[in-house]
Amino acid sequence: MDMKTVREDARKKLKGFCRVCPVCDGRVCAGEVPGMGGLGTASSFRANIEALARVRLQMRTIHPVKEPKLSFSLWGRTLSMPILVAPMTGSTYNMGGAMTEEQFVAELAAGALQAGTIAMTGDGADPSMFGSGLAAGKANRASTIAIIKPRAQEVIVSYLRQAEEAGVLATGMDVDGAGLVTMAMKGQPVGPKTFEELREVIGATQLPFIVKGVMTVDEAEAAVRAGAAAIVVSNHGGRVLDSVPGAAEVLPAIADRVKGKAMVFADGGVRSGTDVLKLLALGADAVLIGRPMITAVYGGGRDGVALALNQLRNELLQAMLLTGTADVGQVARSILAP
Template sequence: MELKTLRQKAREELKGFCRVCPVCDGRVCAGEAPGMGGMGTGASFSANLSALAAWRLNMRTLHAVKAADTAVTLFGRELAMPILAAPMTGVLYNMGGKLSEEDFIAMIIDGAAQAGTIGMCGDGADPAMYGSGLQAIEARGGCGIPIVKPRAQAVAKDMLARAAAAGVAAVGMDVDGAGLLVMALKGQPVSPKTAEELAELVGATGLPFLVKGIMTADEANIAFDAGAAGIVVSNHGGRVLDQAPGAAEVLPEIARAAKGRGVILADGGVRSGADVLKYLALGADAVLVGRPMVVGAFGGGAEGVAFLLNKLKAELTAAMLLTGTASVRAVSPRILRPAPGI
């Protein structure tokens, strides 16, 4: 498979919804939500990339690191890389509908499995979207993590129970989905959660629980106090609140406040293996990748998803060797330096 061919096909299949830009930074698609863009001015989308660009990697080649170990264990699953496919739904109104919801999520879950990692499935304005993800995960031996929107407690508990029945690796809730425009337009009530409500949901399942959409240190500790097994530092791809900071901007303070309390994942703006390594050096245990996986699925199906994940892994390996990093499980912040002017 060739990257150029994959991207060209994706551009054709996503016409009118995603331009498959040379640099996926949200400038061209600003305000296109629904669609693939960021909310409002698109500043929160672009902030994810600029926050990563604010850091450079210190190159070191006089060291004893001869091989880079990219393997991690998350929620009892051994993964070949600290890179997971992020939860995404809304193929019809966000991506043009050339693929069905069922086919799209199956490609994401299959492609991630082929690359030796796991994918997440999401919840959306059509409740059938969540069911499609559970089916795909169950068919592949539970190799996936479903993420539920912050719906009413009883509804969310039922969805968590369905996930457990499907044998998933973990479950989660993207609490920042409380502000999703599409959910409001489609009449699907969502709202913020109190600490007590979150603890009730964590206690309703025996599975590891992820809280996605954490952007402050105090909310990271609220999530862990509620019993969460992990958090995802994320501004929802810039799709819920205009003018929010980028994930890499807030990750260091969150890691300082909550490191060791559970898994810390980071989501937003990952476009290369170097970006992955930056997030790890800033305090994440692993990262999520979203929009590039859409290009992979539409451009090459499950194989396209696996191809792009393996490309990120290869770039990560090269960056590790050139910074003297032996393992993704122990990445020193010393490999980073602020970009000029930061």
């Protein structure tokens, strides 16, 4: 199996919901929500790509770094790389339905484990989607992270109990899902949370809690004050609000303010190991990757996911060697060109 074959097979199975473009930048699928595109003009999707493209690395080859450290410790688990699979749902209405929701999330989770890392699992317009994610991790305890939509408080607490019972490594909420079109279409109410409501749900579990969808310094600080163990700097792949900056644009200021108080993850527009290193240099502790994993799982199942993740890891290793970066846990912002 190689990535060319994976991409060709994925293009057939995704049935036009994703064209598996040579450059995944949101132009062809603009406005296709449900589907794989960004909301409206897809400017927020493209902003993720463009923000990362503007970041440049300084190449250095006269240094002692010969075997960079890529392993990453996360709440007691040692991962092979600081790259996790982002939470994704909607195989039937976003991706054409060639895989059931259960198959989709199970193969993503298994492929991540095969590559030595883990997947976040999501919540969606069909309530059974959250359960599918929990089932994907039950065979290997602490092998997935369950992310919940900003539903009613009592529903979130119920989902937290299910996540605890399933033995997930951590849980959390993608607060940026507050206005998701697909949730509204399917009669699943979601909405913004007050600081007090956020603190209440975080306090309802002993699991590490992640607040996903943070794009401003003040909300990052609020999430940390509410008790979050981690935040994810993310604009939800450009799928919830048009005209939002790319994650790489806002990440440095957020990381400067809260890193060390909580873990800082980032996602949006990651297409290579070089992109991963850029986000680490901008302040992320780890990076989530979404759409490329859909191509990988539809084109090659768990083996395709592991292949794609290992390719990213190898690209990250190469970029570290060529920037003099010894450890993914200590990526200096000085490797970035001024």
